[in-house]
Amino acid sequence: MQQQQPSVRAVTIPFADLKDRGKDLGGFIEEGFGPQGLGIVSIAGVPGYPELRKRLLRLAPRIVSLPDDVKKQLEDPDSRYHFGWSRVEEKFESERWDTAKGSYFANPVFDVPTTDDELVTRYPSYCRPNIWPKDHLPELEIAFKGLGKLMLEVGLMLAHHCDRYVIQRGVGQYIGESLEKTLARSRCPKGRLLYYFPKSFSKQDEVSSWCGWHTDYGFLTGLTCGLFTRKSEEVPCPDIGTGLYVRTRDNQVVKVTLVDDELVYQIGETAEILSRGHLCATPHCVKAPSSEDASDVGRSTFVLFIQPNWDEPLKLPSEIRYHQECIPPTRTLAYGEYSERVLASFSGKSVEQTLMPQSKQRQAASTTNHRGSTTSNPRDPPPRSWGDSTRSDQNQHKKACHRREDGHLSSNDGDGRQRVPERRECTLLSVVSESRAGPLQLVDEGDQVIHGRSAGWAIPGRVAPRGGGGEIETRSRRKEAWRGETRRGRPPSRV
Numbered sequence: 001m002q003q004q005q006p007s008v009r010a011v012t013i014p015f016a017d018l019k020d021r022g023k024d025l026g027g028f029i030e031e032g033f034g035p036q037g038l039g040i041v042s043i044a045g046v047p048g049y050p051e052l053r054k055r056l057l058r059l060a061p062r063i064v065s066l067p068d069d070v071k072k073q074l075e076d077p078d079s080r081y082h083f084g085w086s087r088v089e090e091k092f093e094s095e096r097w098d099t100a101k102g103s104y105f106a107n108p109v110f111d112v113p114t115t116d117d118e119l120v121t122r123y124p125s126y127c128r129p130n131i132w133p134k135d136h137l138p139e140l141e142i143a144f145k146g147l148g149k150l151m152l153e154v155g156l157m158l159a160h161h162c163d164r165y166v167i168q169r170g171v172g173q174y175i176g177e178s179l180e181k182t183l184a185r186s187r188c189p190k191g192r193l194l195y196y197f198p199k200s201f202s203k204q205d206e207v208s209s210w211c212g213w214h215t216d217y218g219f220l221t222g223l224t225c226g227l228f229t230r231k232s233e234e235v236p237c238p239d240i241g242t243g244l245y246v247r248t249r250d251n252q253v254v255k256v257t258l259v260d261d262e263l264v265y266q267i268g269e270t271a272e273i274l275s276r277g278h279l280c281a282t283p284h285c286v287k288a289p290s291s292e293d294a295s296d297v298g299r300s301t302f303v304l305f306i307q308p309n310w311d312e313p314l315k316l317p318s319e320i321r322y323h324q325e326c327i328p329p330t331r332t333l334a335y336g337e338y339s340e341r342v343l344a345s346f347s348g349k350s351v352e353q354t355l356m357p358q359s360k361q362r363q364a365a366s367t368t369n370h371r372g373s374t375t376s377n378p379r380d381p382p383p384r385s386w387g388d389s390t391r392s393d394q395n396q397h398k399k400a401c402h403r404r405e406d407g408h409l410s411s412n413d414g415d416g417r418q419r420v421p422e423r424r425e426c427t428l429l430s431v432v433s434e435s436r437a438g439p440l441q442l443v444d445e446g447d448q449v450i451h452g453r454s455a456g457w458a459i460p461g462r463v464a465p466r467g468g469g470g471e472i473e474t475r476s477r478r479k480e481a482w483r484g485e486t487r488r489g490r491p492p493s494r495v
């Protein structure tokens with residue numbers, strides 16, 4: 001017998017208040033995103049939003065009905081399917097794959113975020129260009145950009161009020177100048193138009209039957225209320241239990257009642273880390289309809305991941321509860337580097353593999369360990385030093401979070417990285433990260449610079465990061481890593 005979860009309304013901020021920069025909305029932010037909040041804030045009365053939402057969501061089933069060969073051309077495996085169309089299976093929960101999801105990713109603001117090939121190789125899920133079905137569904141680009149830009153604009157207004165709230169709590173400058181400014185100058189917001197395929201009803205279905213439990217790893221996520229269709233016809237929500245669920249701070253699973261015409265935002269893990277727990281990431285999942293006569297109903301929705309630019313430095317505190325395995329001992333790395341590592345861990349591929357072009361990845365896959373990631377339960381309480389959180393303790397259990405691509409299964413056998421105190425003879429596979437102070441260099445025994453960063457994939461020699469705190473992952477016979485000391489005074493090397 002299925003248990004009916006309680007429904008909860010998100011705290012709602014009228015748009016007119018949100019856009020008033022001088023207004024103190026601290027109470028709303030705390031009620032929505034704070035340690036005791038639901039994790040969701042909705043914005044009511046955003047001009048133009050209802051029309052833009054409908055215009056875009058109606059296109060999701062139309063992408064699905066494009067011929068297979070057209071959809072194939074819209075795929076971009078080199079971005080780990082983070083641009084264009086994909087029906088990639090995702091694994092958010094340890095024993096279950098989400099299989100009923102199709103998605104279309106694009107940057108709603110920049111079609112070409114950068115023309116620097118090196119950056120494109122280094123940060124493929126942010127820097128690769130958009131793909132649009134110009135011949136087969138030209139209206140997608142306009143609708144996607146229209147809604148994405150509006151959700152970004154409103155998200156930045158919300159970020160301003162989040163800044164005020166966090167700073168009022170004494171956290172100081174927790175991200176660059178401010179969350180709002182950092183997000184505003186970013187060239188990599190990412191929209192995801194989702195279509196959940198109809199799912200045959202099963203009595204065993206959990207609340208996460210359409211999308212598994214997870215927290216978003218970024219900063220701020222904008223969400224629309226879902227739109228339902230049956231055989232291309234729009235239908236009302238087939239049952240009140242369908243849609244977005246959230247796990248509350250005291251470990252209750254609740255259905256969030258969303259209003260079609262309200263825009264919704266939630267917090268990602270990185271914002272929680274940097275705000276030291278004053279903004280709390282939102283564990284969420286999506287439930288499919290639980291009645292047999294709704295087993296032919298699909299759901300379309302749109303998500304906007306608002307995140308800093310790839311080169312924005314993150315200074316991560318030592319006490320964090322997400323993706324520890326992605327953080328170097330220096331605890332400082334660029335957002336792009338951090339998030340590519342997190343995405344790599346979802347894919348079950350090693351970081352160096354994900355920085356290679358697809359052809360090289362396939363070659364390396366036969367010799368390199370695949371890596372998965374486990375993160376702690378998103379509702380594990382944060383460390384005490386994150387302020388006055390009074391979240392209740394919960395069962396510690398591991399959440400595996402992978403994305404399966406090319407039928408490529410992930411495993412949790414570690415990244416093989418180890419600390420080696422001295423320079424040593426090795427073969428460079430790829431640069432994993434670099435310090436903000438300058439690019440990495442490879443030097444030979446006589447301290448001659450032999451190659452600049454990201455230069456190639458198998459260069460014998462000694463390696464040394466310049467500027468301090470860089471990290472290079474290497475493989476000789478055994479897989480080894482070298483973490484460098486500062487080698488100041490060298491001219492930057494680009495070969």
Ligand SMILES: O=C(O)CCC(=O)C(=O)O
Pocket residue numbers: 192194211216223244284286301303
């Ligand atoms: O479908 C939804 O409402 C949420 C989707 C989601 O959580 C995600 O794409 O990260």
Ligand SMILES: [Fe+2]
Pocket residue numbers: 214215216284
């Ligand atoms: Fe999500």
